[in-house]
Amino acid sequence: MNSALLVNIFRFVLLLALQIIIFNNMNFLGYISPFPYILFIILYPVNGNKSGLIIASFLLGLIMDMFNNSGGAHATACLVLAYFRPSLFKFAFGLSYEYQTIKLNDVLTPERFSFILLSVLIHHLTLFLLEAFQLSFILDTLARTLLSTVFTIIICIITIYLIKPNKR
């Protein structure tokens, strides 16, 4: 239990640092940027404390807002993702799935991929809608969401493979 907590705190700090130092400076074509810091929310233990996740995601988003001058857009997006995570599990893995045995950082299966895809999509859509905050930019917002989602997913999957504990 304690080691899980430590792993999560370590992940929180490391992902934030990587996001701010490296990924915030990636601007593909000027406006497509990846946000792999949400891996913290995606990889949070399935049977972990739910209110803990909600509070941690809020703080995670708030710190990102502080660095990006985006008011509360990141905080809202992270919060929404953290709250809908259980429903996404149900959707991606099916109702009858044994939730205690889900492990995300393992070989990529269609279920795991669909879960990551949906999570990233929800987060990015909320984020970019709040960042633009105007319906006249809707097409631009959707384009940003889709392209950034692709970028983020690629980096997320590479990261998961890189940090996967190698048993074999």
Add this chain to the structure above:
Amino acid sequence: MQQIFNFIYKNSNRLLFLLLLGISLSLTIQSHSFHRSKMISSANFLSGGVYERINNLNEYLNLKVQNDALASENAKLRSILFNVKDTSSIAKLDSIKGVKNENILISKVIHNSYNVHENYLTLNSGELQGVKPDMGVINSLGIIGIIDNTSPHYSTVISILNKKSQINAKIKKSNHFGSLVWDGKSTGFVQLVDVPRLASIKKGDTIVTGGQSVIFPENIGIGTIANIYTEKETNYYKINVRLFNDMTNLGHVYIIKSKDREELTNLEKREKDE
């Protein structure tokens, strides 16, 4: 009573979510309204400090480019110095084109954003150096933005690449005024709107700051005209302006402390009160 507690206990996650959602949404909405003090900004101890460290490293790697920029600016200043007509009076050292009567603070951009609709820069000088909200920020090429938030050591700047930014500007040769806005599309271009149809303009004309605002002195460079459109509904020109500055690559900047500003704002306030 028991039931209320039961309800709160059962729905604790949902209530927590709603509470935090309320907070974050209100922060978002607040940040989108103009000129409100923001709590969550990069001008604070934590983010300012981190950005300064990162910038120190970047700066070291970019020394050559910065040296070139400084050398070319030196050359320009020197040419002004040597071409003074009256040799008995030496040109003022702070005479960046068009700047008179102003004090200039030298500062450095430690964080720059240009990929969202509302872009901000972070500078490494703050209240202790005399920076206050609503001061203008320029560099040797042209304008950059307006100070938004300050903390003791850092400050944030509303970049001209920000939907909220609106700056008074004019066409250099004809003195027709308009306001400078950004449509959020390209980092190299801003738009000058509300220019009357009477103005005779053509591609390549220079756009400079107008004298109507107290933030920027008159005649600071902005860019050149790239395209001209007419708006059907209003019969005003809408002009695409190619910026002199590369907003994606900023180093040292100057903050303008206007001496007349306080006097002018006081005067205008008195006019309104009467």
